[in-house]
Structure formats: structure tokens, C-alpha cells
Amino acid sequence: MNTHPDILLKVGDITKENVCAIVNAANYSLMGGGGVDGTIHRAGGSQILDECRKIRQEQYPEGLPTGKAVATTAGKMPAQYVIHTVGPIYHQCGQACPSLLASCYTSSLQTAVGLGCKDVSFPAISTGIYGYPKEEAARIAYEAVKAFLEEGHDLKVYFIFHHFDDKEIFERAISKLERD
Numbered sequence: 001m002n003t004h005p006d007i008l009l010k011v012g013d014i015t016k017e018n019v020c021a022i023v024n025a026a027n028y029s030l031m032g033g034g035g036v037d038g039t040i041h042r043a044g045g046s047q048i049l050d051e052c053r054k055i056r057q058e059q060y061p062e063g064l065p066t067g068k069a070v071a072t073t074a075g076k077m078p079a080q081y082v083i084h085t086v087g088p089i090y091h092q093c094g095q096a097c098p099s100l101l102a103s104c105y106t107s108s109l110q111t112a113v114g115l116g117c118k119d120v121s122f123p124a125i126s127t128g129i130y131g132y133p134k135e136e137a138a139r140i141a142y143e144a145v146k147a148f149l150e151e152g153h154d155l156k157v158y159f160i161f162h163h164f165d166d167k168e169i170f171e172r173a174i175s176k177l178e179r180d
Helices: 035-044 046-058 090-114 134-149 164-179
Strands: 007-011 021-026 069-073 081-086 119-122 156-161
Touching: 007 134, 007 164, 021 035, 021 090, 035 046, 046 069, 069 090, 081 090, 090 119, 090 134, 134 156, 134 164, 156 164
Parallel strands: 007 156, 021 081, 021 119, 119 156
Antiparallel strands: 069 081
16 A cells, blocks of 8 residues: 555554654543543543643633644653544534544644644544544545645654554555545
8 A cells, every 4th residue: 555654554542652642533522522532531541631621611611613623731641642623423514524524634733733743643533423434534534634744744643543444444545545
């Protein structure tokens, strides 16, 4: 498979990634939840929730808008930061779905660069309970990250998948994009 040299795919546990920042597929409340969000909050400890509460009080009293990103400490995890982004709920976002999902990746990468990060790890945003079709989400994620990197940003980007099957879906979507 021929991917961008600074985009790497692997199966693993995002909470164990030794990178500058990991991305959390958060819900708008920033108060933790299920899936990746709950796993990150549990692994990082109470510092993450404390900082999320402060963000809600000071910046986003109505919750973090879909497609935006904010950073907190990573608490007890090896990463320095957690970048929280809210992905679109597929059956609710209509024609805005692709641009909202792309914005999650772009906003997260902009936040990482602003923090001085040289590497960041992403989960597959919105493909769990939010119902985004995995192949379509993979295409959007790859294109958004590749476009950002091609603007000259010096960043290694990892996509971390919990299951090998999800990594394979992503690889097939990228291969198809690179062939077209």
C-alpha cells in the first residue's frame, strides 16, 4: 500500500501511544462517555475531566461544537496532551457530514501544531456509536490529513485501530484513493 510517508496505520491501544498528543473522539459535553472517549478518560485520570470542566465553563458552556478541537493534559497516559474533537453523528448531519468529519481531523492537527507537537495519534472518529460508514470515514480522514501535511506541516500522524479488521478497511480505502 502506498500511503503518505508521514501517515502510519497500526492496531493498538491509543491510551498507550507514546506521542505528543492523542485525539479523543469526544462527545459535545467533554465529560467522558463510552468507547474511545470513556477509555481515554479512565486511562488519563481525573486531571482530564477537571480540564474539560474548565473548558466548558470558560470557552464552550453549551458544549464543544462538532468539528472543533480543544486540548487538555493526557494525565497518566504516556502522551502529553489529549485533543478532544466531536465527530458528526452520521444519521443527523446530512450533507454536512463529510465537511464536519474532515474538520475534526484538520482542527485536531491545527491544535497539535499549536501545541508544538511532532506526532499525533487518531482513532477512527465517528465510526463507532456515531454510525459513520467506516470506508467513507477512512477516505475523508486520509484526505484531510494528507492535505494538511502537504501544506508543509512537519508532523507524523498515526491512525490507531482497536481491531485489525478496521485497519484493513482503512487500508483498502486508502489504496482505492491512491489508485484513482
